[in-house]
Amino acid sequence: MRKKGSVLFLCLLLTGCWDQLQLKKLLFVDVVGIDYADNQQKLKVDFIISSLQEANQGGGKPSSLFIGSSGSSLYEAVAKTNKELSGNLSVLETRLYLISPRFARDKPLSYLDSTAQFMSNPLYAYLALYDGDLSELLGRKTIKERTVPDFLIGLLDDEKERGKIPSNKLLHYILGGTEFRNDFALNRFEPYQDGVRLSGTSLFTNGKYTGINLTNEQTQLANLLDGAAGRSQLIIGEVNNDNYSAFVQGSKRSIRVIAADKDVKEVDIELKVELKLVEQDLNREKYTDEKLAELEKGIAQNMESLAEEVFATLKKANCDYFQLAHEIAAHHPRLYRGMNWEQEYPKLRMKPIVKVTILNSGILES
Amino acid sequence: MRREQSITARQLFALVLMTQLGTEVLSLPHVESGIAAQDSWLAVLLSGLAGQLGILVLWRLGSRYPERNYFSYTASIVGIPAKSLINLLYGSYYVFSGLLLGLQYSDILNRWLFIYTPRWIILLLILIVCGFAATASLRQLANVVQTFILFPILGFLLILFSGVYGYDATNLLPVLSNGWSPVLRGAYAAFSAYVGYEVLLYAYPYVDGKGGAPRILLTMTLANGCTTAFYVIVCLICSTMFSTRQLNVIPEPIVFILKNYRVQVLQSIDTLFLIFYLSVVTATLIVYYFLAAKAYMNLRNQGLGRQGAWVWGSVAICFVFGLFIRKRGLILEIASIQDRMSVFFVVAVPFLLLIVAGIRRYGGIKS
Numbered sequence: 120m121r122k123k124g125s126v127l128f129l130c131l132l133l134t135g136c137w138d139q140l141q142l143k144k145l146l147f148v149d150v151v152g153i154d155y156a157d158n159q160q161k162l163k164v165d166f167i168i169s170s171l172q173e174a175n176q177g178g179g180k181p182s183s184l185f186i187g188s189s190g191s192s193l194y195e196a197v198a199k200t201n202k203e204l205s206g207n208l209s210v211l212e213t214r215l216y217l218i219s220p221r222f223a224r225d226k227p228l229s230y231l232d233s234t235a236q237f238m239s240n241p242l243y244a245y246l247a248l249y250d251g252d253l254s255e256l257l258g259r260k261t262i263k264e265r266t267v268p269d270f271l272i273g274l275l276d277d278e279k280e281r282g283k284i285p286s287n288k289l290l291h292y293i294l295g296g297t298e299f300r301n302d303f304a305l306n307r308f309e310p311y312q313d314g315v316r317l318s319g320t321s322l323f324t325n326g327k328y329t330g331i332n333l334t335n336e337q338t339q340l341a342n343l344l345d346g347a348a349g350r351s352q353l354i355i356g357e358v359n360n361d362n363y364s365a366f367v368q369g370s371k372r373s374i375r376v377i378a379a380d381k382d383v384k385e386v387d388i389e390l391k392v393e394l395k396l397v398e399q400d401l402n403r404e405k406y407t408d409e410k411l412a413e414l415e416k417g418i419a420q421n422m423e424s425l426a427e428e429v430f431a432t433l434k435k436a437n438c439d440y441f442q443l444a445h446e447i448a449a450h451h452p453r454l455y456r457g458m459n460w461e462q463e464y465p466k467l468r469m470k471p472i473v474k475v476t477i478l479n480s481g482i483l484e485s
Numbered sequence: 486m487r488r489e490q491s492i493t494a495r496q497l498f499a500l501v502l503m504t505q506l507g508t509e510v511l512s513l514p515h516v517e518s519g520i521a522a523q524d525s526w527l528a529v530l531l532s533g534l535a536g537q538l539g540i541l542v543l544w545r546l547g548s549r550y551p552e553r554n555y556f557s558y559t560a561s562i563v564g565i566p567a568k569s570l571i572n573l574l575y576g577s578y579y580v581f582s583g584l585l586l587g588l589q590y591s592d593i594l595n596r597w598l599f600i601y602t603p604r605w606i607i608l609l610l611i612l613i614v615c616g617f618a619a620t621a622s623l624r625q626l627a628n629v630v631q632t633f634i635l636f637p638i639l640g641f642l643l644i645l646f647s648g649v650y651g652y653d654a655t656n657l658l659p660v661l662s663n664g665w666s667p668v669l670r671g672a673y674a675a676f677s678a679y680v681g682y683e684v685l686l687y688a689y690p691y692v693d694g695k696g697g698a699p700r701i702l703l704t705m706t707l708a709n710g711c712t713t714a715f716y717v718i719v720c721l722i723c724s725t726m727f728s729t730r731q732l733n734v735i736p737e738p739i740v741f742i743l744k745n746y747r748v749q750v751l752q753s754i755d756t757l758f759l760i761f762y763l764s765v766v767t768a769t770l771i772v773y774y775f776l777a778a779k780a781y782m783n784l785r786n787q788g789l790g791r792q793g794a795w796v797w798g799s800v801a802i803c804f805v806f807g808l809f810i811r812k813r814g815l816i817l818e819i820a821s822i823q824d825r826m827s828v829f830f831v832v833a834v835p836f837l838l839l840i841v842a843g844i845r846r847y848g849g850i851k852s
């Protein structure tokens with residue numbers, strides 16, 4: 120009897136006391152959009168609240184509700200929203216923080232730092248930039264017959280899975296950033312026809328947007344040069360007037376710092392890629408070892424010249440995307456202490472070395 | 486006084502491991518980052534080695550009096566009046582440690598999970614459970630603790646596998662960039678995280694005789710080795726996943742790391758971890774109240790009072806003080822006092838007693 124009584128008493132403790140959350144009252148914020156209000160004194164914060172209507176076993180109709188608010192901080196905006204909508208805003212399921220270029224140019228991370236204070240806030244949410252009217256985008260009901268959150272997050276999920284874009288988790292950048300220098304490239308959306316599309320990455324230095332972007336092709340290569348694994352990223356180009364298409368099967372990056380006379384002379388970023396060649400002229404003669412070596416060399420040269428473009432853009436933006444400062448500080452600490460990184464980085468000699476190995480030609484023989 | 490039943494070496498291992506873990510591991514990478522920066526893991530490793538030296542001292546002391554526990558044999562070393570004073574101080578130290586641990590974890594739960602639930606309710610619930618368990622015998626207590634060991638293992642695996650979300654080993658370089666001084670200071674700060682192995686002071690005579698003293702030492706070494714490995718790995722993971730800047734502002738980086746998990750069928754693994762971890766904190770608290778009661782009961786040679794009365798008395802004191810201590814700054818101040826007390830009671834006093842016992846024995850042989 121005593122045991123049964125104890126069990127019943129313990130059941131009462133499982134109710135969560137004062138902090139119980141009723142599922143029916145929770146409003147799951149799926150996407151948060153942050154921009155400055157027109158006077159730039161306040162933040163303009165938009166929320167998309169996702170829910171499943173007509174829910175049944177294994178399905179339902181996804182729907183999203185758009186709510187706009189403003190305030191001097193994220194907290195104030197949330198407080199205002201609470202006055203306009205009954206229920207509890209919850210960031211338990213927030214998957215994307217979308218910011219505007221003008222907000223990103225100022226001091227975005229000082230506002231976003233407060234997201235770390237949100238309890239139960241998963242930090243796997245993406246942070247991305249939208250180069251357009253944020254409220255107009257988030258206020259739409261659907262894009263290409265999908266809800267706005269599912270469309271945007273779907274694009275990011277798929278491209279990340281393909282290894283073409285950086286992962287851009289919010290946690291990587293807030294509270295000073297996980298990296299040595301808070302320089303990074305943020306995935307960028309832009310308006311396209313009646314929808315939106317991913318359009319490369321926006322370069323940030325010291326947590327602020329520089330206004331300079333990388334293209335999709337440059338972003339993919341920058342991602343590989345940053346150490347991303349081979350996930351069948353598509354490489355296309357032309358060697359000796361012949362088009363080629365190849366998928367990256369394996370990728371390995373290494374950095375070599377050449378220092379002499381208390382000075383960094385050059386930083387070599389070497390990328391070894393293994394490719395599956397999928398597009399070539401099937402009517403031509405079979406590839407000999409020499410021809411294959413020539414093709415590998417040609418692809419490597421193409422990738423090196425693209426890498427040089429990436430380096431030049433990064434230096435122009437003073438964005439140390441590859442965290443070279445960290446490499447030097449870790450392996451040559453005395454040398455780094457004597458450097459003024461922000462001034463010296465744009466003049467730093469960076470050399471890409473790409474080595475290509477063609478593993479096979481897919482399921483056809485060439 | 487109730488006669489203790491014996492415990493197995495495996496139970497001793499569980500008791501020591503669980504008592505060592507406590508809440509410190511949650512904030513260890515944060516505290517160490519502020520002192521030793523990227524060399525945190527090295528500081529924690531050194532501290533584990535220092536803990537091993539401490540274990541050797543306690544083991545040596547215990548093996549001199551294999552039939553009696555610490556609170557009883559101190560009379561043979563320093564006489565009955567001094568023994569009573571020592572036991573009184575030890576009892577108070579354990580009550581103080583229990584108060585701090587209860588405050589720390591209720592504070593964590595209050596900040597992370599239960600913002601609306603009054604903190605005194607959280608504290609009361611923890612204390613009631615711990616008080617009830619601490620009235621048991623050493624063997625019963627060891628059984629409970631042994632059952633709980635599954636939870637830190639699960640927690641450790643969650644932390645370990647969070648590494649798949651990307652880590653940067655370059656964060657650990659350069660090693661010893663500021664010399665040994667910060668590492669040694671970090672080792673001192675980390676030492677309190679290893680406190681708990683002194684459960685041997687009481688448990689020594691009740692460990693099963695098979696294998697004798699060497700087996701006890703081996704068990705203690707294994708337990709301390711596991712705790713050291715746990716702490717070092719946790720520090721390595723946190724240092725490689727967060728920058729020093731982030732670690733300096735995140736007081737519980739381990740819980741933060743778990744926010745990275747994205748599992749479709751399970752939400753908020755960080756919350757789950759905090760609930761799991763309550764079992765570790767509970768186990769440590771139970772041992773503290775148990776030891777406090779044993780120390781008080783040995784104030785007189787013929788025993789003083791009942792274990793239950795001492796335990797519930799200690800719990801009541803902790804609860805009353807807990808009602809008034811609400812500011813986090815004050816809790817941190819109490820923690821720094823407790824750190825110094827730990828070095829005194831866990832290292833200095835047993836070491837001095839070992840020396841006195843050695844001198845007395847040497848004197849006895851001479852005479």
